[in-house]
Every structure is written in structure tokens, then in C-alpha cells.
Amino acid sequence: MKNAISLNELDFSSPIETIINQNTIPPKFKGCSFDNYIPNKDYPSQKQAKERLIELVQQIETFKRKTPKNKLLRKLIKTSKPPHIYLDGVFGVGKTHLLASIGNAYRGKKLFISFSELMYLIAYYTLLDVVDMLSQYDIVLLDEFEVDDPGDAMMGINFIREINKTDTVVIATSNTLPSQLGARKLDMLTFKARMGSLINSFETIIIDGEDYRFKQPSLNFSISNSNLKEIFGKYQPKEKLKLYVNFEELIEKLKEIHPTRYRNIAYSLDALFIENLRPFNDMELMDALRFTYLIDMLYYGDVNIFASSNIDNIWNLFHQDLKEGKFKTKIGRCLSRLEEKCVLVKPD
Numbered sequence: 001m002k003n004a005i006s007l008n009e010l011d012f013s014s015p016i017e018t019i020i021n022q023n024t025i026p027p028k029f030k031g032c033s034f035d036n037y038i039p040n041k042d043y044p045s046q047k048q049a050k051e052r053l054i055e056l057v058q059q060i061e062t063f064k065r066k067t068p069k070n071k072l073l074r075k076l077i078k079t080s081k082p083p084h085i086y087l088d089g090v091f092g093v094g095k096t097h098l099l100a101s102i103g104n105a106y107r108g109k110k111l112f113i114s115f116s117e118l119m120y121l122i123a124y125y126t127l128l129d130v131v132d133m134l135s136q137y138d139i140v141l142l143d144e145f146e147v148d149d150p151g152d153a154m155m156g157i158n159f160i161r162e163i164n165k166t167d168t169v170v171i172a173t174s175n176t177l178p179s180q181l182g183a184r185k186l187d188m189l190t191f192k193a194r195m196g197s198l199i200n201s202f203e204t205i206i207i208d209g210e211d212y213r214f215k216q217p218s219l220n221f222s223i224s225n226s227n228l229k230e231i232f233g234k235y236q237p238k239e240k241l242k243l244y245v246n247f248e249e250l251i252e253k254l255k256e257i258h259p260t261r262y263r264n265i266a267y268s269l270d271a272l273f274i275e276n277l278r279p280f281n282d283m284e285l286m287d288a289l290r291f292t293y294l295i296d297m298l299y300y301g302d303v304n305i306f307a308s309s310n311i312d313n314i315w316n317l318f319h320q321d322l323k324e325g326k327f328k329t330k331i332g333r334c335l336s337r338l339e340e341k342c343v344l345v346k347p348d
């Protein structure tokens with residue numbers, strides 16, 4: 001059976017809407033449930049959050065059951081729509097785990113979508129078209145609402161304003177990084193200030209705690225003396241495929257295809273092998289952003305990443321100006337995800 005694919009063999013021809021129609025809980029979070037979310041006793045807010053969200057699922061089920069579809073009947077039978085939720089907390093406390101648990105527990109129509117994905121969709125269609133498409137779902141699970149980029153934050157808020165007119169409930173998570181620990185309160189204030197009166201339709205849940213992530217060895221053989229080609233040769237994908245690609249070739253491909261299609265790369269693969277990964281300089285912001293977006297998708301797809309590179313530490317992948325610039329959250333998140341999922345080897 002074929003277990004490897006090349007970049008040019010990947011199919012990018014599916015219509016963009018399929019990314020909404022097929023948007024289920026990402027592979028990495030498929031197995032997440034309220035049952036396997038184990039609250040840390042030292043942080044009571046974790047247990048409270050879990051209990052509140054279990055209750056919310058029931059509230060939404062009741063709301064959907066009792067709300068008549070017929071417009072006339074709706075005027076007679078008034079039901080109150082459950083609040084939207086903003087799940088805030090530092091990195092790795094299980095926000096996305098809880099978000100996926102809601103999706104897995106809710107039996108009706110739900111959509112899991114990342115905030116970046118939503119932004120790309122709005123840029124591709126229009127805001128109202130996207131609202132129209134998403135309002136077919138009872139729940140929109142919106143991962144990583146970004147408040148640091150004012151343009152995106154405004155677009156996100158406009159989206160909320162429009163979807164708030166429908167029966168859809170939005171459950172959003174924040175994307176605070178460890179380096180921004182102190183800034184969490186500020187994030188919350190920024191979010192509230194930007195939301196204006198819309199904040200009243202939101203309930204905020206703050207989850208305290210420590211990063212739950214731990215490094216899981218993804219390889220079952222030693223890699224210390226291997227080169228990338230050798231690792232690629234030995235690697236046995238579990239279900240999906242493996243892809244070997246040169247870094248420059250990958251960057252070119254990312255330029256050619258719309259970012260909403262990066263999911264096609266991520267969801268087809270079990271492992272990605274990048275030859276000659278090299279740092280992004282300060283002139284390469286657009287390439288760097290496309291790459292961070294690919295990494296976001298690979299992370300959701302639970303794809304293992306192996307790269308040959310002369311950099312000894314993944315943190316040197318981006319020029320300092322990129323790491324400290326306007327997109328520092330995206331870049332920080334990318335580095336943290338690479339740290340979890342990427343194995344670096346020396347080039348030949």
C-alpha cells in the first residue's frame with residue numbers, strides 16, 4: 001500500500017465551502033471529552049468551568065428543542081438563547097480540550113473553526129455570507145480568538161454582532177501565550193473594550209492553571225545518527241500518508257494556494273518531512289505568516305514534523321523583529337507548537 005505522497009499529488013481542488021461542511025473536531029482533539037478532562041484540584045476554576053460547560057450543552061439542547069422554527073409561533077413562544085461563552089486562560093490549561101468536549105457532547109449541528117480560519121473565510125467571501133453559512137449550526141466552536149491584531153479583532157467582533165442576530169451560540173477560546181501571562185488581564189480588558197455592548201451577550205469563564213502539555217515521544221526508533229531521508233524511509237504512517245518536501249518548495253506552494261486549503265495538506269498526512277528548514281528573515285513576513293498558519297493546521301491535524309536544519313534551536317526560526325512585531329502571538333504559538341511536534345535533525 002502506498003504510504004508516501006508528493007506535494008504535487010495532494011488534492012487542492014475541493015471547493016472552499018467543504019472546509020465548512022467537513023469541519024469536524026480536529027484529529028488532535030477528537031478524543032477529548034468532559035470525562036477525560038481531569039480538573040486540577042489546586043485550581044477550582046477548572047472544575048467549575050467543566051461543570052458550567054456541561055450545563056451549557058444541556059441549555060443549548062433545551063433551547064433548540066423548545067424554539068419553534070415557524071416565525072409566527074416564535075412570536076408566541078419566547079425562549080431565551082443561552083449566552084455566548086469566552087473561555088479565557090493561559091496556554092495549555094485545556095481550553096481547546098473543553099471546546100472539543102462541547103462539540104463531542106452536543107448531538108446537534110456544531111462547527112469547530114479556528115479564528116484564523118474564520119478570518120480567511122471572511123476575506124474570501126464576505127462577512128454576511130460567512131455568517132449565513134455558519135448560522136446553520138447550533139454551536140460555533142471558535143478556537144483562539146485573537147485580540148492583539150486590531151483589524152482581525154474588529155472583524156471578529158463584527159462577526160459576533162451579526163451571528164448574535166441568529167440562533168447560533170458561539171463558544172470562543174482565547175489564545176494567551178505563557179510569555180503574556182501578565183498581559184492576560186489586559187487581554188480581557190481589550191476584549192471587553194472592543195466588544196462594547198456586545199459583551200453583555202457573553203459569559204466569560206476564566207480557567208486558571210498550569211500548562212498541561214508534556215512532550216510525548218512520537219518516534220519509536222532512535223534518530224540521533226539518522227539523516228532526514230533515512231527517518232523518512234523508516235517512518236510508518238499509522239493511517240494517513242507521509243510527505244517529504246524541500247523547504248523552499250513548500251514555501252512556494254503555500255504562496256500558490258489559498259490558506260484555507262492548507263487543511264488539505266494537514267489532514268492528509270501523518271508526518272511531514274521538511275528538508276533544509278531555514279530561518280525567516282525580517283523581509284519575509286508574509287512567507288512566515290503563511291508558514292505559521294500551516295503549522296497551526298498541522299497541529300490540529302496531529303501531524304508529526306521532522307526537519308533537517310542548521311538552526312540548533314527552533315526558537316531561532318524567526319528573525320527577532322518578527323518575533324517581537326505585530327504578529328508575535330501567531331509566531332509565538334507556532335514556535336510553541338513546533339516545540340511540541342517537531343524533531344530537528346542536522347542536514348547531511
Ligand SMILES: Nc1ncnc2c1ncn2[C@@H]1O[C@H](COP(=O)(O)OP(=O)(O)O)[C@@H](O)[C@H]1O
Nearest residue numbers: 036037038039091092093094095096097212213
Ligand atoms: N485537565 C485536563 N485533563 C486532561 N487533559 C488535559 C487537561 N488540560 C489539558 N489537557 C490536554 O493537554 C493538551 C493541551 O490542552 P489544550 O486544550 O490544547 O490547551 P489550551 O487550548 O488551553 O492551550 C491537550 O492535549 C489536552 O487534551
Ligand SMILES: [Mg+2]
Nearest residue numbers: 095096097173
Ligand atoms: Mg487552545
